[in-house]
Amino acid sequence: MNNDEICNTLLKTNEAIRFVGVLGRNGDLVAGGHNSGIEQLLTPDEVKMSIHYAAKRWETRRNMSHRVGNAKYSITEYDKVKQISIPLSDSELLLISTDTKTDFKEIIDSVNQILGKNYSL
Secondary structure: OOHHHHHHHHHHHOOOEEEEEEEOOOOOEEEEEEOOOOOOOOOHHHHHHHHHHHHHHHHHHHOOHHHHOOOOOEEEEOOOOEEEEEEOOOOOEEEEEEOOOOOHHHHHHHHHHHHOOOOOO
């Protein structure tokens, strides 16, 4: 399954998913997009900034991986959205944005099913 297929499949799994994207090694968005019919909270420039910041946060998490192991996922809950970050590989990061009422475990389960991996909770 390629990155576009992963993103499109995840967008269809739960109507509360606002955005799914895959970031490349440099933090660039290489696939993904917003769920249609959902009000956009950020301007296109703010989306770029948010993606950049997510990539930088993930990079800092990797700094201590030699001591504590690799991060499996990260969840940040804001007042209006939850952001879930999941590594797809050493060079790719999956970003998922949902509404705040969404159970992140359901999203992780969907990712597990789609990717055939086990991001244990």
